[in-house]
Amino acid sequence: MQRYTVKQLAKLSGVSVRTLHHYDAIGLLKPARLGDNRYRYYEEPEVLRLQQILFHRELGFSLQEIAELLDRPDFDRLAALRAHRVRLERQAQRYAELVMTIDRTIADLNGKRTMQHDELFKGFSPEKQAGYEQWLIERYGGEMQAGVDASKRKLESLTDAEKARLLEELAEIEASLAEACRQQVPSDSTAIDVVINRHRSWVGVMWNRACPPDAYAGLADLYLSHPDFRARYEALAPGFTEYLAAAMKAHASRVRS
Amino acid sequence: MQRYTVKQLAKLSGVSVRTLHHYDAIGLLKPARLGDNRYRYYEEPEVLRLQQILFHRELGFSLQEIAELLDRPDFDRLAALRAHRVRLERQAQRYAELVMTIDRTIADLNGKRTMQHDELFKGFSPEKQAGYEQWLIERYGGEMQAGVDASKRKLESLTDAEKARLLEELAEIEASLAEACRQQVPSDSTAIDVVINRHRSWVGVMWNRACPPDAYAGLADLYLSHPDFRARYEALAPGFTEYLAAAMKAHASRVRS
DNA sequence: TTAAGGCATCACGTAGCGTGAGAGTCAATG
DNA sequence: CATTGACTCTCACGCTACGTGATGCCTTAA
Numbered sequence: 228m229q230r231y232t233v234k235q236l237a238k239l240s241g242v243s244v245r246t247l248h249h250y251d252a253i254g255l256l257k258p259a260r261l262g263d264n265r266y267r268y269y270e271e272p273e274v275l276r277l278q279q280i281l282f283h284r285e286l287g288f289s290l291q292e293i294a295e296l297l298d299r300p301d302f303d304r305l306a307a308l309r310a311h312r313v314r315l316e317r318q319a320q321r322y323a324e325l326v327m328t329i330d331r332t333i334a335d336l337n338g339k340r341t342m343q344h345d346e347l348f349k350g351f352s353p354e355k356q357a358g359y360e361q362w363l364i365e366r367y368g369g370e371m372q373a374g375v376d377a378s379k380r381k382l383e384s385l386t387d388a389e390k391a392r393l394l395e396e397l398a399e400i401e402a403s404l405a406e407a408c409r410q411q412v413p414s415d416s417t418a419i420d421v422v423i424n425r426h427r428s429w430v431g432v433m434w435n436r437a438c439p440p441d442a443y444a445g446l447a448d449l450y451l452s453h454p455d456f457r458a459r460y461e462a463l464a465p466g467f468t469e470y471l472a473a474a475m476k477a478h479a480s481r482v483r484s
Numbered sequence: 485m486q487r488y489t490v491k492q493l494a495k496l497s498g499v500s501v502r503t504l505h506h507y508d509a510i511g512l513l514k515p516a517r518l519g520d521n522r523y524r525y526y527e528e529p530e531v532l533r534l535q536q537i538l539f540h541r542e543l544g545f546s547l548q549e550i551a552e553l554l555d556r557p558d559f560d561r562l563a564a565l566r567a568h569r570v571r572l573e574r575q576a577q578r579y580a581e582l583v584m585t586i587d588r589t590i591a592d593l594n595g596k597r598t599m600q601h602d603e604l605f606k607g608f609s610p611e612k613q614a615g616y617e618q619w620l621i622e623r624y625g626g627e628m629q630a631g632v633d634a635s636k637r638k639l640e641s642l643t644d645a646e647k648a649r650l651l652e653e654l655a656e657i658e659a660s661l662a663e664a665c666r667q668q669v670p671s672d673s674t675a676i677d678v679v680i681n682r683h684r685s686w687v688g689v690m691w692n693r694a695c696p697p698d699a700y701a702g703l704a705d706l707y708l709s710h711p712d713f714r715a716r717y718e719a720l721a722p723g724f725t726e727y728l729a730a731a732m733k734a735h736a737s738r739v740r741s
Numbered sequence: 742t743t744a745a746g747g748c749a750t751c752a753c754g755t756a757g758c759g760t761g762a763g764a765g766t767c768a769a770t771g
Numbered sequence: 772c773a774t775t776g777a778c779t780c781t782c783a784c785g786c787t788a789c790g791t792g793a794t795g796c797c798t799t800a801a
Contacts, residue, residue, distance in 0.1 A: 232778080232779080233778090233779075233780095234777095234778070234779085243758080243759080244778095244779090245757095245758060245759065245760085246757080246758065246759095248758095248780090248781095249757065249758055253757095264765080264766060264767085264779075264780080265765095265779080265780060265781090266766080266767095266778090266779060266780080267779090267780090285582075285585075286582055286585060286586060287582060289756075289757095290756080290757075291756095305590060308586050308589060308590050309590070311586065312583055312586045312587070312590075315579050315582050315583050315586070316579075316583060318575075318579050319576050319579035319580055319583070322572050322573075322575050322576035322579065323576055325542075325543055325544060325572050326569055326572050326573060326576070328542075328543060329543060329565050329568065329569045329572070330569075333562065333565050333566070333569075489747080489748080490747085490748075491747065491748085500789080500790080501747095501748090502788095502789060502790065502791085503788080503789065503790095505749090505750090505789095506788065506789055510788095519748095521748075521749085521796080521797060521798090522748080522749060522750090522796095523747090523748060523749080523797090524748085524749090541788095546787075546788090547787080547788070548787095
């Protein structure tokens with residue numbers, strides 16, 4: 228019968244001796260038996276258990292979760308895996324967003340883009356805000372009232388830091404889109420979908436509720452027809468307004484289908 | 485002149501009082517001055533500095549890195565951002581791989597229930613297996629022993645259904661690659677990356693642990709030099725062995741960099 | 742005057758080990 | 772047989788970026 232000391236098992240499995248000590252200490256992997264000298268001796272079942280441990284550790288489970296997975300046979304492994312999958316995808320999404328933010332910052336540093344914070348804040352200034360509301364209601368009638376009210380309440384409930392973050396995020400999304408526009412990425416490509424999805428999500432936050440595809444497509448008209456936005460967007464990239472509108476409509480129709 | 489106490493600044497910026505204490509303790513953000521009562525008082529420059537800190541923290545920089553970024557004006561922010569971008573993309577890539585591994589594991593679990601006990605593929609037959617091990621150890625010496633042992637135990641721990649499922653998946657991956665080879669898709673294109681990623685994930689499962697890029701590149705040599713594999717692969721598509729080796733190496737080098 | 746709240750400084754806890762320190766154990770060699 | 776070198780053991784502190792009390796002083800309003 229095969230017997231392994233700590234070092235042998237460590238070498239075999241590729242972990243450190245300290246790790247085995249640790250797993251013993253927290254009860255995750257106990258040796259098969261202890262010698263009179265208090266040496267740890269592992270045997271076949273422990274090796275297999277260690278493999279299971281390392282597999283799940285690689286997947287990013289915590290040691291506590293792994294212990295539950297392995298020690299409770301009634302544990303729903305499938306559910307645990309699915310839940311973990313969701314966590315992983317969120318993380319991956321977050322990293323993708325961070326990469327975009329970094330790209331935008333790099334662009335800033337290179338001087339390709341000179342959007343300043345105070346300029347950004349103008350978007351939320353009371354006068355501008357009032358102007359936009361007026362314009363929206365004139366153009367689309369009373370049915371927009373509810374949306375405007377919701378958005379207004381949402382804005383008022385935000386702290387300054389949150390407002391700044393929201394605006395920063397919007398700027399970031401627009402920068403990504405402008406970059407795509409400059410590089411002539413087709414406005415119905417899946418790469419654009421990712422950014423457009425974030426834009427739609429942003430709009431949803433401003434409304435304080437989900438933004439349905441139809442409403443989102445409708446927004447394209449707003450963007451196109453308000454001179455203020457046109458000016459701001461054309462500064463980002465030539466032809467940006469049309470590009471944005473096309474992307475929003477393509478996205479909405481794809482999501483609807 | 486605006487003056488903020490800890491709580492006021494905390495509320496303004498959205499962090500906790502403890503965080504400000506911590507930043508003071510490690511010298512990242514010192515208050516403008518201390519009152520006779522040892523109270524911390526922050527002013528405008530500190531607020532701006534805190535904003536910078538929080539921005540970079542959001543990007544995932546460590547506090548130490550942030551301190552260097554902000555305190556050393558000669559520091560190359562651009563280089564730091566780019567380096568950090570690489571780290572983030574690697575992480576995102578890793579998460580994507582983990583998601584694939586999880587998907588495969590879920591498929592395994594489902595397969596355990598639904599798949600019939602089928603005749604095993606010849607690739608896993610004991611004689612063949614023994615032959616491969618012999619060959620590996622002759623060619624690469626004792627250092628492969630641990631890997632071979634691990635792989636062997638893994639194989640033994642699998643149910644027949646799981647074995648069948650694994651082989652089916654391998655066949656499917658190889659078929660995709662052969663098709664790409666026939667259509668002369670360049671072996672370093674991103675489209676191939678997806679399939680190669682699945683292949684690498686498969687190898688990782690056989691090892692029961694993650695397969696690092698270098699080891700994966702090394703595998704290409706194995707594939708190239710074993711006559712059995714050559715014969716099998718050339719039957720799939722002419723020139724397939726070289727194509728596979730090139731794709732594996734291109735993938736490994738891209739992931740490494 | 743008293744109560745409420747904000748401020749301060751310890752100081753321990755988190756996850757998953759790395760990295761010694763100091764001391765006992767084992768196998769082989771001179 | 773004694774020594775040597777490799778291996779083992781058990782503490783115990785260190786790392787990140789704070790959270791969470793405990794304990795006590797300071798300030799302000801009722």
